[in-house]
Amino acid sequence: MRILGIDPGLRTTGFGLVDVVGADVRYVASGTIRTEHLDTRALPARLKVLFDGIGEVVERYQPTCASVEIVFVNVNPQSTLLLGQARGALVTALVCANLPVAEYTALQMKQAVAGHGRAHKDQVQEMVKRLLHLPGLPGPDAADALGLAITHAHAGKSMAMLAGSNGVGGNGKIRYRDGRSQ
Numbered sequence: 001m002r003i004l005g006i007d008p009g010l011r012t013t014g015f016g017l018v019d020v021v022g023a024d025v026r027y028v029a030s031g032t033i034r035t036e037h038l039d040t041r042a043l044p045a046r047l048k049v050l051f052d053g054i055g056e057v058v059e060r061y062q063p064t065c066a067s068v069e070i071v072f073v074n075v076n077p078q079s080t081l082l083l084g085q086a087r088g089a090l091v092t093a094l095v096c097a098n099l100p101v102a103e104y105t106a107l108q109m110k111q112a113v114a115g116h117g118r119a120h121k122d123q124v125q126e127m128v129k130r131l132l133h134l135p136g137l138p139g140p141d142a143a144d145a146l147g148l149a150i151t152h153a154h155a156g157k158s159m160a161m162l163a164g165s166n167g168v169g170g171n172g173k174i175r176y177r178d179g180r181s182q
Contacts, residue, residue: 005149014141067152
């Protein structure tokens with residue numbers, strides 16, 4: 001299974017891909033999609049860059065599923081709305097590519113990767129480096145994206161088993177604290 005993790009951002013979106021072979025999680029690729037070169041008032045153009053960028057990543061690396069960070073409500077409502085639109089463009093690109101999409105909060109990713117939900121960016125970077133045996137630290141956005149892919153590699157199997165059991169509400173849909181399932 002190849003998992004694409006995405007850390008959404010309107011200026012910088014991180015992506016990371018891992019392969020899961022048995023219990024092993026192996027690094028494939030990571031990077032960022034940037035819209036900083038565009039006028040901040042050109043929202044549609046920036047969203048298109050994100051949509052097209054993720055489309056290119058999907059075409060090149062052929063993931064089997066994706067994991068995206070859930071947007072948190074920011075102090076600034078305008079920032080939250082803009083981030084939500086960026087996230088929407090990214091999720092739409094994934095759905096257009098017929099990829100199943102799992103969603104996790106930053107807290108869930110930090111718990112899965114660093115062992116506690118209040119981990120700082122540098123701690124997530126270091127743990128991703130260690131877990132994937134990387135020669136150097138990935139950038140902060142790419143590290144978060146790789147962390148989301150790692151989170152799905154570990155949590156996705158458990159969620160799929162629970163969903164298949166129809167043990168939650170009888171409809172196969174699972175909702176868990178501070179997050180959503182596919």
